[in-house]
Amino acid sequence: MIGYRFACGLALAVAVLAAPIASAQDTAAPKVDAAGKILLAAKAHYDMGRYDKARYEMAAAAYAAFLKQYPNDKRVTAARYGLGACFYHLRQYEKAAAEMALVVAVKGFEKHNDAMLVLCYCHLVLKDYAKAVTVSDKLIAEAPKSAQALNAGTYRIQALYFGGKLPECVKACEGFVETFPTVPSRFIARYFQGQSLRKLKRFSEAITALVDLVGQINDPRRVDAMELSALCYRDLSQFGLAESMYRKMLKVAPAGRQAGGHYGLAVVLYDAKKYADAIAECKIAIAAPKCPYIPAARFRLGLAQFADEKYSEAIKTFKLVQEGDATRAAKAAYWLARCDMALEKHNVARTALLELAKGKVDNAEQIAFDVAMCSLLAEKFGQAAADFQAYRKAHSKGQHAVETLYHEAFCLHKLAKYTESQALCEQVAKAPACAITPAAAELSAENLLLGGQYAAGEKAFAALAEAAVAAKDGEREFRFRVRQGQCAQLAGQHVNAVKLLTPLAADKRLAADEDLREAILQLGESLLAIRQYGDAAVAITKYLAGAKQYKARAQCELGIAYLRDEKPAEAGKAFAAGMAVQDGSTWVIRSAFMYGDLAYRQGQPAKAAPALAKVLASKDAPPELAGGAAYLTAFIDYNAKKYTTAAQRFGQMVKDYPQHASAPDAAFQQGCCTMLDGDHAAALVLLQAYIKAHGADDNVVRAKHMAARCMAETAQHAEAKAAYAALAGDAKTVSDEALYGLAWAQRETKAPDEAIATYRRLIKDFPESKLLTSARTELGGMLYLKKDYAAAVVLLDAVLADKTADAALLAAAGYQVGCCYEKLGDDVKTASAMGAFAAAFPKHENAPSALYQAGVAQAKLQMYDKAIVHFTALVAGFPRHDLLANAQIKLGQVQNESRQYDAAAKTFGAYLAKFPNGDWAYLARFGMGWSLESRKKY
Numbered sequence: 037m038i039g040y041r042f043a044c045g046l047a048l049a050v051a052v053l054a055a056p057i058a059s060a061q062d063t064a065a066p067k068v069d070a071a072g073k074i075l076l077a078a079k080a081h082y083d084m085g086r087y088d089k090a091r092y093e094m095a096a097a098a099y100a101a102f103l104k105q106y107p108n109d110k111r112v113t114a115a116r117y118g119l120g121a122c123f124y125h126l127r128q129y130e131k132a133a134a135e136m137a138l139v140v141a142v143k144g145f146e147k148h149n150d151a152m153l154v155l156c157y158c159h160l161v162l163k164d165y166a167k168a169v170t171v172s173d174k175l176i177a178e179a180p181k182s183a184q185a186l187n188a189g190t191y192r193i194q195a196l197y198f199g200g201k202l203p204e205c206v207k208a209c210e211g212f213v214e215t216f217p218t219v220p221s222r223f224i225a226r227y228f229q230g231q232s233l234r235k236l237k238r239f240s241e242a243i244t245a246l247v248d249l250v251g252q253i254n255d256p257r258r259v260d261a262m263e264l265s266a267l268c269y270r271d272l273s274q275f276g277l278a279e280s281m282y283r284k285m286l287k288v289a290p291a292g293r294q295a296g297g298h299y300g301l302a303v304v305l306y307d308a309k310k311y312a313d314a315i316a317e318c319k320i321a322i323a324a325p326k327c328p329y330i331p332a333a334r335f336r337l338g339l340a341q342f343a344d345e346k347y348s349e350a351i352k353t354f355k356l357v358q359e360g361d362a363t364r365a366a367k368a369a370y371w372l373a374r375c376d377m378a379l380e381k382h383n384v385a386r387t388a389l390l391e392l393a394k395g396k397v398d399n400a401e402q403i404a405f406d407v408a409m410c411s412l413l414a415e416k417f418g419q420a421a422a423d424f425q426a427y428r429k430a431h432s433k434g435q436h437a438v439e440t441l442y443h444e445a446f447c448l449h450k451l452a453k454y455t456e457s458q459a460l461c462e463q464v465a466k467a468p469a470c471a472i473t474p475a476a477a478e479l480s481a482e483n484l485l486l487g488g489q490y491a492a493g494e495k496a497f498a499a500l501a502e503a504a505v506a507a508k509d510g511e512r513e514f515r516f517r518v519r520q521g522q523c524a525q526l527a528g529q530h531v532n533a534v535k536l537l538t539p540l541a542a543d544k545r546l547a548a549d550e551d552l553r554e555a556i557l558q559l560g561e562s563l564l565a566i567r568q569y570g571d572a573a574v575a576i577t578k579y580l581a582g583a584k585q586y587k588a589r590a591q592c593e594l595g596i597a598y599l600r601d602e603k604p605a606e607a608g609k610a611f612a613a614g615m616a617v618q619d620g621s622t623w624v625i626r627s628a629f630m631y632g633d634l635a636y637r638q639g640q641p642a643k644a645a646p647a648l649a650k651v652l653a654s655k656d657a658p659p660e661l662a663g664g665a666a667y668l669t670a671f672i673d674y675n676a677k678k679y680t681t682a683a684q685r686f687g688q689m690v691k692d693y694p695q696h697a698s699a700p701d702a703a704f705q706q707g708c709c710t711m712l713d714g715d716h717a718a719a720l721v722l723l724q725a726y727i728k729a730h731g732a733d734d735n736v737v738r739a740k741h742m743a744a745r746c747m748a749e750t751a752q753h754a755e756a757k758a759a760y761a762a763l764a765g766d767a768k769t770v771s772d773e774a775l776y777g778l779a780w781a782q783r784e785t786k787a788p789d790e791a792i793a794t795y796r797r798l799i800k801d802f803p804e805s806k807l808l809t810s811a812r813t814e815l816g817g818m819l820y821l822k823k824d825y826a827a828a829v830v831l832l833d834a835v836l837a838d839k840t841a842d843a844a845l846l847a848a849a850g851y852q853v854g855c856c857y858e859k860l861g862d863d864v865k866t867a868s869a870m871g872a873f874a875a876a877f878p879k880h881e882n883a884p885s886a887l888y889q890a891g892v893a894q895a896k897l898q899m900y901d902k903a904i905v906h907f908t909a910l911v912a913g914f915p916r917h918d919l920l921a922n923a924q925i926k927l928g929q930v931q932n933e934s935r936q937y938d939a940a941a942k943t944f945g946a947y948l949a950k951f952p953n954g955d956w957a958y959l960a961r962f963g964m965g966w967s968l969e970s971r972k973k974y
Contacts (some may be wrong), residue, residue, distance in 0.1 A: 071109050074102040078118055085125055096122035113142045117151055124154050133158035140171075149175060149184040156191045165199030168192070186216060190224045197228045205232040209245070223249045227257045230264050239268040239695070250281075259289045259297075266300060272695065273659065275308030279488075295324035299333045306336060311344035312453030313487070331361045338368065344451060346418040386410040401431045408440065417447040438464060442472045445479055454487030485519060490527030494520050514545060518555045525555075530562035537562070541575060547582055554579075557590050564593060569601035588614050588623035595630055608634055615647060622661075625654050629661045632668060641672040648672075663693030667702055674709055683709035687722075700730040704739055711742055720746035737769050744777055748784070757781035764794070772798055772805035779811070783818075792818055799831075809841045813849045816856075825856040832856065847873070851882045858889055867893035871906065884914040888923055895926060900934035911943075921947065925956045928963045932970070941967040 078098035085092035099119035103112060120135030136155035140148060152175040159168035172192035176185045189212045196205035209229035213222045226249045233242035242264070249261040262285035269278035282301035289297050302317035318337035321329050335357050341350035357368035386407055393403045408423035424444035428437055441460045448457035461480035464473060481500055484493030497520040504513035521536035537559040540546055547553050560575035576594040583590060591614030598607035611634065614627025632647035651657050651665035670685035686706035690699050703726040711719035723743040727736055740763055747756035760778035763769045775798040782791035795815035799808060812831040819828035835841060835849035854869035870890035874883050891906035907927035911920060924947040931940035944960040944967070951957060 071102060071106045071111070074098055074105070075111060075115060075118075078102065078115070082118060082122060085122070089126070092122045092125045096126070113139055113145050114147070117145070117147050120151065120154065124158065129158040129161045133162065149179050149182055152178075153184040153188055153191075156188055156195075160191050160195050160198075163198065165195040165201075168195035169199070169201075186219060186221065189216070190221050193225055193228050197232055202232040202236050205229070206236070220255075223252055223255050223257060223261075227261055227264075230261060230268075234264060234268055234271070237271075239271045242268045250284075253288075259285055259293055262288075263293075263297065263300060266304065270304050270307065273307075275304055275310075278304040279308065279310070279313075283488075295321045295327040295329055298324075299327075299329040299336070302333065302336055302340070306340050306343070309343070310452070311340045312448070312451050313455060314340040315344065315346070316453060316455040331357075331364065335361065335364045335367065344418065344453075346422070346451070348419065348422045386414075401427075401434045401436070404430055405434075405436045405440065408443065412443060412447060415450075417450040420444070421447040421451065438467045438470060439472055441467075442476045442479070445476065445483075449479055449483055449486075452486070454483040458483040458487065481516075481519065485523050485526070488526075490523045494523035494527065494529075497523060514540070514543070515549075515552060518546060518552045522555050522558055525558040525562045528565075530565040533562040534559065534566065534568075541578070547578070550584060553582070554586060557583075557586060557593070560590075560597070561593055564597050564600075567600070569597045572597040573601065573606075585619070586623075588617040588619050588621050588627060590614075591617065592623045592627040592630060595627065599630075599634065604634060604638065611647075615650060620656075622656055622658060625651050625657045625661055628654075629657075629665055632665060636668050636672065641675065645669065645672055659693055659696065663689060663696030663698065666693065667696070667698040670702065670705065674705065677712075679709040679713035683713060700726070700733045701735065703730065704733070704735040707739060707742065711746055716746040716749035720750065737763070737771075740769065741771075741773055741777070744774075744781075748777065748781055753781050753784035757785050757787075764797075770801075772802040772807045772811075775802070776807045776811060779814070788818055788822070792822070809835050809838050809845050813845045813852070816849065817852055820852055820856055820859075823859070825859045829853055829856045829860070843877075847877045847880055847882075850876065851880070851886055854886060854889060858893070863893040863896045866890070867897065867899070867902070871902070874906065874909070878913070884910050884917040884919050884923075887913075888919045888926070891923070891926055891930070895930050895933075898933070900930045903930045904934065904936075921951055921954055921956060924950075925959050925963070928960065928967075932963055932966050935970070937967040937970045940964075 075098075078095045081091045081095035081098060085095060096119055099115045099122065102109070102115045103119065106112070109115075116135050117139045120132045120139060123129070123132035123135060133155055136151045136158065139145060139151040140155060142148075145151070152171055156168050156171040156175065159165070159171060169192055172188040172195065175188040176192070179185050189208075193205060193208050193212060196202075196208055206229055209225040209232070212225040213229075216222055226245050230242045230246040230249075233239070233245060246261045246265045246268075249255060249257060250265055252258050255261075262281055266278045266281035266285065269275070269281060279301065282297060282304060286294060286297045286301070298317045299321040302314045302321065305311070305314035305317060315337055318333045318340060321327055321333035322337065324330075327333070334353060338350050338353035338357060341347070341353055351372060354368040354372045358365045358372065361368070390407060393400060393407070404423070404427040408420055408427055411417075411420035411423050421444050424440040424447065427434070427440050431437065441464050445457040445460035445464070448454075448460065458480060461476045461483060464476035465480070467473075477496075478500060481493055481496035484490075484496055497516045501513050501516035501520060504510075504516055517536065518540055521533055521540060524530075524536055525533035537555055541556050541559050546556060556575060556579040560572045560579060563569075563572035563575055573594060576590050576597060580587065580590050580594065591610050595607045595610035595614060598604070598610055608631060611627045611631035615624055615631055617624050617627075628647045628650040632644040632651065635641070635644035635647065648665040648669045651661055652669065654662075657665070666685065666689035670682050670689060673679075673682035673685060683706050686702045686709060689696070689702045690706065693699055696702075703722070707719050707722035707726055710722055713719075720743055723739045723746065726733075727739050727743065730736060740759065744756050744759035744763065747753070747759060757778065760774055760781050763771070763774035764778050775794055779791045779794040779798070782788070782794060792815060795811050795818070798805065798811045799815070802808065805811070812835045816828040816831040816835070819825075819831070832849045832853035835845060836853065841849075850869065850873035854866055854873055857865040857869055867890050870886040870893065873880075874886040874890060877883055880886075887906045887910040891903040891910070894900070894903035894906065904927065907923050907930065910917070910923040911927060914920065917923075924943055928940045928943035928947065931937070931943055941964055944964040947954065947960045948957060948964075951960075954960075
């Protein structure tokens with residue numbers, strides 16, 4: 037239904053090519069040679085081409101003659117440019133492109149940019165889209181601020197679109213609008229952006245892109261944009277918005293677009309189950325002369341008539357389809373059978389009247405009227421409308437003719453065919469005044485209200501109210517004022533609605549009238565819309581006091597009012613009451629969702645889960661609610677650390693509601709849960725799929741980090757290294773986590789030097805990182821292995837100075853720094869570090885080694901008492917450790933040195949008892965002898 041065309045086409049290029057030749061004659065002396073005369077003649081013909089297309093042919097011939105006769109003339113390029121311009125205006129685009137291609141190859145030609153623009157346009161018209169893009173890119177690169185570059189930008193957009201490069205087209209449109217935010221041609225970009233986004237099934241984005249263009253009253257693409265927006269709304273199943281957009285379109289569309297607009301509106305109305313309105317729009321499309329949508333509209337009309345229980349009319353329509361539309365004949369035959377089934381039973385009185393009318397009777401007119409009235413009184417409004425039409429067709433001048441217009445209008449009104457009813461009411465208004473005229477005027481106003489024409493309805497009810505005042509009819513005035521306020525509310529004029537309905541709501545008559553009391557609820561909704569939440573709650577509560585209908589809607593709106601008024605407890609009660617209503621409306625589901633959402637946000641998953649489950653169990657739940665419920669339910673499992681179930685729920689949500697606003701995050705969370713569940717291989721697949729599908733999403737960087745981690749966990753260390761390197765190499769994504777992960781991957785791929793450099797970068801660039809202590813510890817360990825003990829000490833001391841560090845890190849750093857000091861030969865610091873480690877981590881696997889190293893260092897420093905303490909602790913605390921024998925020998929030696937000869941003798945004796953043939957037995961015997969000699973036990 038949307039007419040595609042090239043934007044900024046011929047008219048623009050005409051302006052560009054208005055003066056194709058800037059020859060020497062324009063500025064030089066008046067002398068003109070023979071070649072110049074040909075060019076002057078060509079230019080003269082060209083200048084007249086705008087008035088007479090034949091002159092372009094004459095100009096082309098002149099330029100061609102010049103090129104043939106004077107191929108070496110310095111004006112050849114200008115002449116060729118003129119020839120190409122002529123072909124362009126003659127719409128001989130292949131020839132124009134050939135000439136302009138030669139022109140643009142000449143360096144320094146003053147019309148180079150114009151020639152490039154025309155060449156781009158010719159490629160576009162010739163459907164050589166790749167070349168059009170190439171030429172436009174070159175022109176924009178060469179002269180980015182020129183007027184030609186602006187137009188080339190629009191050509192480029194179209195070339196990408198028609199060439200099927202939709203994502204590129206979207207990007208190009210966004211870039212164009214960002215670069216040229218105020219030029220009129222930005223709407224060309226928005227139009228093709230909307231087209232591309234719709235083809236990419238990014239419907240909401242398409243609607244957003246078209247907003248400005250829809251509001252441009254004088255833009256030639258406005259109608260296209262409106263229709264495209266309507267189609268996107270329909271794609272999103274937002275039928276109300278689609279209908280509204282089609283109706284706006286029909287108000288401004290030219291005659292040639294009206295039929296298509298009416299048919300499109302009919303389809304939307306049918307999808308929205310507004311069958312009466314759909315029928316009206318189909319009939320308009322069918323009545324249009326030479327309308328290409330007649331076959332489709334006629335079939336759609338039959339479907340709508342059947343759905344609206346107007347079976348007799350549906351039969352007529354489907355028979356027409358069956359007889360005149362071969363492609364739909366079989367379908368029409370089916371629907372004819374359905375209509376026969378639906379029309380099996382008839383009212384006895386009506387049957388008798390019809391039977392009577394078969395014969396010769398004097399009151400055929402009255403019988404026809406009575407047949408219709410029987411249908412009306414039996415509340416068979418579709419049949420009654422057809423009967424009233426039949427009456428007027430047979431008795432156009434009959435005494436009941438005007439009355440039947442009103443009765444048929446009433447029937448159509450009851451069938452929700454407000455447009456058709458309104459048309460008949462207008463016919464009554466044009467007829468001479470009679471007893472039925474006031475009733476028809478009131479019905480007309482009701483049609484406008486219920487048909488969605490709220491502004492017109494408000495005016496109509498205001499006029500009726502004034503007439504009631506004049507007639508001193510207070511009851512009618514009251515009713516009409518209420519209707520006036522309802523129109524204002526439905527039109528979104530909430531301030532006016534509050535002004536009109538507030539005094540009426542205080543009148544007891546409103547609450548007592550079941551047909552009108554909904555206005556109290558509407559008052560609450562308008563107060564809610566203008567953020568007067570407390571007053572809104574009061575009004576809605578008043579409505580609920582005696583409500584027999586719309587309870588679920590009222591409870592839900594009440595809950596929203598309380599919620600926005602920061603009264604969550606009251607909101608929860610209102611939502612709970614709303615979800616308990618059993619009226620089959622979507623408001624029950626909405627209340628359940630709101631209750632579940634509120635409970636979830638309050639940290640009450642046990643309350644949230646059943647409410648959300650109710651939403652998910654409903655077949656009538658709107659996608660935005662069902663998708664939201666699925667999303668929150670998955671998060672409940674996530675928060676409960678039920679990662680397997682949560683992952684399954686997130687995945688199902690994405691599958692069932694791919695267009696939901698939370699679907700991208702759900703895809704991400706599915707990967708998170710799968711990873712947390714320990715299935716890193718599956719998590720990697722999910723995260724990579726998410727990154728590919730949602731490259732611009734906020735969580736993509738996190739997903740890349742997690743994907744890299746999954747690679748590492750599945751021993752894909754080279755891949756992890758590459759992934760972390762990509763994150764670390766981009767200023768937008770680099771982080772301490774990326775660098776830390778990269779360092780580990782480098783270590784796993786046997787690249788220690790790279791890992792060392794990465795750790796150092798982390799420490800330098802992220803001094804506040806939570807990973808700083810880990811990085812220092814691990815780097816210190818690597819530097820120890822590289823024998824760079826001094827550098828390692830600096831890092832490890834910094835770890836030990838961090839009192840908030842994890843105990844495992846402190847243990848690793850404490851032991852490692854002692855080893856470094858030992859390698860550096862610093863006995864004082866070795867003793868201190870190893871002693872501190874052993875004291876802080878007495879059960880650590882390295883505690884025996886630390887005790888031994890501390891003792892050795894202290895023995896060297898002749899700090900025998902302290903050495904004895906450490907050796908004794910090792911011997912006593914770790915009797916099966918590999919260092920036991922060494923420790924016993926060292927202990928005995930320092931005991932001798934400190935003149936504790938008895939203790940030394942016992943220590944050496946213990947060694948010999950345990951290791952009689954040990955490697956150090958000779959030292960033990962020597963030490964034993966030294967002990968005895970020192971005590972003079974010769």
